[in-house]
Amino acid sequence: MAILxxxxxxxxxxREKAEQVREVNDEIRALAKDMLASMYAAEGVGLAAExxxxxxxxxxxxxxxxxxxxxxxxxxxxxxxxxxxxxxxCGQEGCLSFPxxxxxxxxxxxxxxxxxxxxxxxxxxxxxxLLSRAIQHEIDHLNGVLLIDNMSAVQxxxxxxxxxxxxxxxx
Ligand code: NI
Numbered sequence: 001m002a003i004l005x006x007x008x009x010x011x012x013x014x015r016e017k018a019e020q021v022r023e024v025n026d027e028i029r030a031l032a033k034d035m036l037a038s039m040y041a042a043e044g045v046g047l048a049a050e051x052x053x054x055x056x057x058x059x060x061x062x063x064x065x066x067x068x069x070x071x072x073x074x075x076x077x078x079x080x081x082x083x084x085x086x087x088x089x090c091g092q093e094g095c096l097s098f099p100x101x102x103x104x105x106x107x108x109x110x111x112x113x114x115x116x117x118x119x120x121x122x123x124x125x126x127x128x129x130l131l132s133r134a135i136q137h138e139i140d141h142l143n144g145v146l147l148i149d150n151m152s153a154v155q156x157x158x159x160x161x162x163x164x165x166x167x168x169x170x171x
Contacts, residue, residue: 004038004052010167018057018142024120044096046134048141059138067130078116086110095147
């Protein structure tokens with residue numbers, strides 16, 4: 001098991017679109033394990049493969065039990081695909097690739113997402129609240145969409161200094 005380096009805003013890999021995993025094999029399972037270890041080490045609740053410089057469509061999530069909608073944590077989503085989004089929630093969001101920045105983001109509340117589990121079996125997760133937010137945030141990553149894309153002009157101005165330093169690799 002390895003703790004992987006988490007790349008920050010400004011690294012081009014974060015804008016890549018993930019590639020579908022063709023076969024869930026031991027290599028993929030090892031990557032998922034490393035991603036979980038790296039997420040825990042950084043005290044995050046979610047991490048996508050691009051954030052450790054990889055292009056596989058994999059993300060890992062672990063939210064507190066009371067926010068987990070009855071879903072067993074940690075959750076590893078391989079090739080996740082949103083089937084349904086409904087309602088609306090607004091909550092605080094951060095990202096391990098944007099250290100120290102937290103913003104309010106409006107998102108759909110309920111999400112139904114199809115994915116492959118670590119055995120390569122088709123599975124579905126239904127979530128609301130924080131778990132749904134985390135899943136949507138990580139799927140954004142797999143599409144090259146980042147926290148900054150969800151910032152209002154006012155939020156961008158408020159965090160301009162930090163964002164500039166991050167992009168220059170100085171944070
Ligand atoms: Ni993130």
